[in-house]
Amino acid sequence: MEKRTKTWFERAIFLSWYCSKGDCTFCYMSIQKPFIKDPKKAVRRKESILAEAIISKVCGWRIEFLSGGYESYSIPEIAEITGQLHKITGLKQWLNIGTLSKHEIEQFLPDIEGVCGAVECINLDVRKKVCPSKPLEPIEDMLETAEKFGLKKAITIIMGLGESEDDIPLLVDFIKKHNLDRITFYALNPHKGTPFKKGPATDYYTKWIRGIRKEFPDLQIIAGSWVDRLSEIHELLEAGADAITKFPSIKLFGSRFAKQIEEEARKAGRKFEGTMTELPDIDWDKEVDKLDLDIGLKGKIKVKLKQYTKKMSDSGTR
Numbered sequence: 457m458e459k460r461t462k463t464w465f466e467r468a469i470f471l472s473w474y475c476s477k478g479d480c481t482f483c484y485m486s487i488q489k490p491f492i493k494d495p496k497k498a499v500r501r502k503e504s505i506l507a508e509a510i511i512s513k514v515c516g517w518r519i520e521f522l523s524g525g526y527e528s529y530s531i532p533e534i535a536e537i538t539g540q541l542h543k544i545t546g547l548k549q550w551l552n553i554g555t556l557s558k559h560e561i562e563q564f565l566p567d568i569e570g571v572c573g574a575v576e577c578i579n580l581d582v583r584k585k586v587c588p589s590k591p592l593e594p595i596e597d598m599l600e601t602a603e604k605f606g607l608k609k610a611i612t613i614i615m616g617l618g619e620s621e622d623d624i625p626l627l628v629d630f631i632k633k634h635n636l637d638r639i640t641f642y643a644l645n646p647h648k649g650t651p652f653k654k655g656p657a658t659d660y661y662t663k664w665i666r667g668i669r670k671e672f673p674d675l676q677i678i679a680g681s682w683v684d685r686l687s688e689i690h691e692l693l694e695a696g697a698d699a700i701t702k703f704p705s706i707k708l709f710g711s712r713f714a715k716q717i718e719e720e721a722r723k724a725g726r727k728f729e730g731t732m733t734e735l736p737d738i739d740w741d742k743e744v745d746k747l748d749l750d751i752g753l754k755g756k757i758k759v760k761l762k763q764y765t766k767k768m769s770d771s772g773t774r
């Protein structure tokens with residue numbers, strides 16, 4: 457197997473804090489849903505989303521996917537945002553916004569590289585309990601449709617929901633069946649108010665990554681950690697992960713936590729692409745002026761960029 461020499465950070469860009477399903481037992485959105493009266497007000501502003509994409513590009517973070525709960529922004533609205541992200545990054549994007557029909561996928565075609573299905577758990581008995589309103593079949597249908605369009609396909613899997621390592625062969629079969637290009641693993645981050653109290657042990661987590669890497673040398677594997685589990689990152693990389701995700705990289709930019717991520721990459725013998733710690737000294741307004749966007753929107757993005765980059769400079773003291 458070819459030795460992996462580099463790694464990087466993948467940032468998921470969120471569209472909203474609302475999801476109409478809202479009953480996956482582990483999910484933060486399931487705690488939020490009862491408090492959100494108007495889903496349209498729970499969406500992030502476009503200027504925040506686009507400012508985040510500019511920062512990601514400048515800092516060398518890859519955009520993992522555009523992510524959001526079901527029924528937040530409309531499909532044409534998300535298609536417009538996806539087109540703007542394509543313009544900003546120069547790269548086609550990935551979508552992780554629920555199951556999409558053929559007609560819906562068509563609306564994104566010029567701007568997307570692939571779609572991601574939120575499988576979460578491959579043990580179907582456990583899955584029924586933890587994702588009661590998110591059946592697997594429509595996700596599989598979407599992956600098949602994506603294949604017909606020649607798009608890439610990915611899934612997300614959360615470790616620690618009640619599955620066991622005996623289920624690894626089920627995941628191997630699923631990856632083969634759908635000819636997946638990428639998988640994102642997350643370690644369960646137990647949210648207060650959900651029935652979950654602790655995340656998976658690192659040994660167990662790495663067993664899954666190692667098992668999948670052994671079967672699929674070329675599959676892109678992204679592994680999520682969390683602020684309280686950063687010391688496992690070198691082990692996730694050594695087990696075969698390509699890159700890491702799930703870190704509040706703007707809020708904690710330059711902090712001791714961000715430094716630890718770069719250190720963990722070094723420990724695993726990987727060169728870390730981009731930066732989590734040194735804010736590039738550039739004229740952010742010029743970055744916005746370059747873009748082919750509406751002038752009013754550009755003004756709002758500049759304001760957001762000032763707020764975010766100030767937060768990034770300040771967080772270096774943590």
Ligand code: SF4
Nearest residue numbers: 475478479480483525
């Ligand atoms: S469908 Fe996704 S966003 Fe909605 S509750 Fe389930 S995991 Fe959370």
